[in-house]
Amino acid sequence: MKKLLIPILALTVLTSYGQNPAPARPQTKTIALMSGTVHVGNGQVIPNGIVLFSNGVITNVVDGTLVKLNLTDVEVIDVSGKHVYPGIISPASTVGLQETGAVRATVDKQEIGILNPNIRSLIAYNTDSEIIPTIRNNGVLITQAMPQGGTVSGSSSVMLADGWNWEDAALVKDDGIWLNWPTYFARNFNFEDFTTEIKKNDKRTQAIDALKSTFADAKAYAALPNPTPSNLKLESMRGLFSGKQNLYVRADYGKDIIEAVTFAKSMGVPRVVIVGGEEANRVTTFLKDNNVPVILSGLHRLPNREDEDVDLPYRMPGILQKAGVLVGLSYADEWWRTRNLPFLAGTAAGFGVTDREEALKMVTSNTAKILGIDKLVGTLEKGKQATLFVSAGDALDMRTNIIEQVFIQGRKVNLDDRHKRLYKTYKDKYEQQK
Incomplete structure (x- = not known):
């Protein structure tokens, strides 16, 4: 018994040392x-x-x-x-939903299927993630756990970077529904020669027709006070039409942004947020006129068009700010780099944002307003x-x-x-x- 006790105690010490x-x-x-x-x-x-x-x-x-x-x-x-x-608030994040990209068992950010508005990302949020303490050490204390995949991915929730479980960590549950707008063009990255190929999206019309049908059904369902029987998919979208939830739309191309916002407004969705917005600088007047905020993805990258200025991603927050568009910053898919989010604001401050305090707002108060949590944080x-x-x-x-x-x-x-x-x-x- 004594021979077994020593290894067990040693293992316990090593395990506790490696835990959060x-x-x-x-x-x-x-x-x-x-x-x-x-x-x-x-x-x-x-x-x-x-x-x-x-x-x-x-x-x-x-x-x-x-x-x-x-x-x-x-x-x-x-x-x-x-x-x-x-x-600091990190919107459009998969922190807590995936740990190691190459290990499938640690990735829980999307569900099988195309139209999944009823999927809730917060129940997959892992408070034991070793990434969470690293983001706290750069001041990122709040994240928005977003779902991915399909056309309608599900609902996100705003989470605190501390808690025993997702129930403890949840600041605001189901703050919005996520939509991947069907693009005119599909961009495929070739890992062999590191080139990007752009092809026409042949399934676009079919995908938009399915969206129109789903949103029309959801709008009609939301008008019913106590529908029987309850429809989980449509019930999860009820808040979109009352203004309780945001509709987060992933869209990059200018034409896609205009079309997505126009679609949402026509369906009676009052609160629309563009996420990504690589060409948001081309449609600033439209965004301002429709009161649509933008959550920009990582700025520390090259532009996607060969004819664009090499520093355009760095200047994008300043361009939108000066046009009167409400701007937030995120790292989106790059969950392991979320700890560097405050430095995106620092980059924005050096490339066109009027001053450092305005840049700070892009990772604090601006983001809080966009997510609808500005009365709390x-x-x-x-x-x-x-x-x-x-x-x-x-x-x-x-x-x-x-x-x-x-x-x-x-x-x-x-x-x-x-x-x-x-x-x-x-x-x-x-x-x-x-």
């Missing part, structure tokens, strides 16, 4: 972050700010040079010289959830964004992650060899 830290415990004492530079997230900056929060909710954000607060029975944390930001304001972080420097600059403290709904989160553990392991290894 336990979710944070609820806030029990009022906390005040004192004397830091507070970036509110709405464009305002308070140089010597105080952020006070209790029971997971912000109770005050003030200028420490102008207002005196009673800090009796308050845990005071001095953050002088540091920067305080609202939690997105800015550091009284009454909103205390989901925020403290950085040693500029959160949009990868050279200085060193996260020192993270709070999610007031809970202080452990900042350990796999990257840090591996760094320490190999640091110790090579130091021993000196």
Whole structure:
């Protein structure tokens, strides 16, 4: 028995060392972050700010040079010289839905079938993902778990980057339905010679006809107060017509964007969001006139057309912002790079966005407005959830964004992650060899 006990204990120690830290415990004492530079997230900056929060909710954000607060029975944390930001929000994400792309058992982001509005991504959200702690360490504290595949992929949900299970992590359930608009052209990437082939989409008309039929049925169904029997597919789309849910449309080409928005409006869907929008700069007037926001995919790439400026993806947020279009930033399919989302905003700030605070809004308050969660998060304001972080420097600059403290709904989160553990392991290894 003793011979077996030692290996079991050793295995237990190694296993616990490799696991993610336990979710944070609820806030029990009022906390005040004192004397830091507070970036509110709405464009305002308070140089010597105080952020006070209790029971997971912000109770005050003030200028420490102008207002005196009673800090009796308050845990005071001095953050002088540091920067305080609202939690960064990652829309259109598959974090928590896939871990290792090459291992099928760890990928749960899509369902079989073409029209699946009833599929819910939140029940596949894995709070034990080792990617989640890595995104927290760059200030990304909220993600939108989106479904993929088919024409209608299902519903997304907004998730916190901390929790024992998906029920704990869910901030807003089923915030919208995802639609892959049938394109005029299909783009296929050849991995052998790294070229892209564009072909006409021969199944486009058939796919649009199926969409028209599905949305017409859903609209008629939504008009019924208590339909019997209940239809799960149509029931899941009810919120689209009441304005409770967004319709997230993946579309890149200018003509596809116009056609998709026109289709949605004709079906009585009031809240439409374009995701991707590679040619959104070609239809800015249309987007503004129809009050359609855009969630841009990763900016750190080359343009898809040979005749476009090489820095067009970098300049796209600024182009849309100056045209009056509400813009959010995402990494979309590149879930492993989601931790770099704040640096996309930094790139946008250097390529045309009017200033850094406007760029910050593209990963905080703008995104919160687009997702319909701006009453809960997105800015550091009284009454909103205390989901925020403290950085040693500029959160949009990868050279200085060193996260020192993270709070999610007031809970202080452990900042350990796999990257840090591996760094320490190999640091110790090579130091021993000196």
